[in-house]
Amino acid sequence: MDITDLILDDHHEQRRLFAILEQIDRGDTAALSAIWGRLAAFLELHAQAEEEIFYPALLQVGIAARRAAGVEEETLDAVHDHNEIRDAVAEVARHRVGSEDWYTAVAAANTANSDHMAEEEREGLTDFRRLAKLPRRHQLAVTFAAYEAINYAGVRPVDKDPAGYVRAAEEKSRTAASGSLSVGTLKQNRAST
Template sequence: MDITELILDDHHEQRRLFAILEQIDRAETSVLSAIWDRLATFLELHAKAEEEIFYPALLQVGIAARRAGRVEDETLDAIHDHNEIRDAIAEVARHQVGTDEWYAAVAAANFANSDHMAEEEREGLTDFRRLAALPRRHQLAVAFAAYEARNYAGVQPVDKDPAGYVRAVEESLGSTVSGSLSVGSLKRT
């Protein structure tokens, strides 16, 4: 088991649920609502699990490998993306299910999420596979799976300040990672 594979599995499920929504007749509002509610809960939970488990580990291995600037930039971007996805989910809730406005808001959420997944798959997950040994990826996969299982009913959506998030993670890693923290992109803020 590997955390990068679990994240990719979640991405596949998110894509699948968006595709299901596209194939349901707009008159079936109770079905659309049920699928959307499941997807919205899943998107929130996935983002929170990444923020709790994956991104701190990515920053830790990046700093240890003297690639702090790159992983900081990736993490800043990911947290920003998560905020955009949360905001898009909230926008969907403002519209009546099955209306043109609702479909437009769902499409905007799909776009924000698809953009985030593509970047994460190209950058963060690739870097993590290169920098973290399989036993560490396995250990994180166990924690990630347990987090999602414990919180299957959902988590409270809360936007985060990307720079504040990275600073807090780096400060918490201060005693476990040697070298200078707050380098790279955060040095300039």
């Protein structure tokens, strides 16, 4: 198991759910609402899991490999993208399900998410596979899977300041004795949000 594979699996599921929305009759607002509700919750859960687990680890291995500038830029971009996706998801909620405005907002959310996934797949995931050894990627995959399982019902969306996020993640990385998250830490993080 590898965290980069789990993230790619999540990306596939996001693409699949957006594609399902495009294939449902516009008058079937119950089905549209159900699929969109699942997708909206999943987008946020995925972003939070990356921000809690993947991006701090990417920063850590990038700094250790003396590639801090590159991984910092990737992380800044990713957190900025997550904020754009959150904003796009919030815009969908402002419209009546199945209306033209709703479809326009869903398309904008799809575009923001697709752009983010493509960039992350080209850069962050590729760099992490190059910089982190498989045992570390496996340990993070377990943590990532547990985080998503613990928070299966969703998490509260909160925009983050990308620069502040990077500073905090780097500081936490410097002060962490073990450099790993446990399921207990994930439960504590969940309880505090």
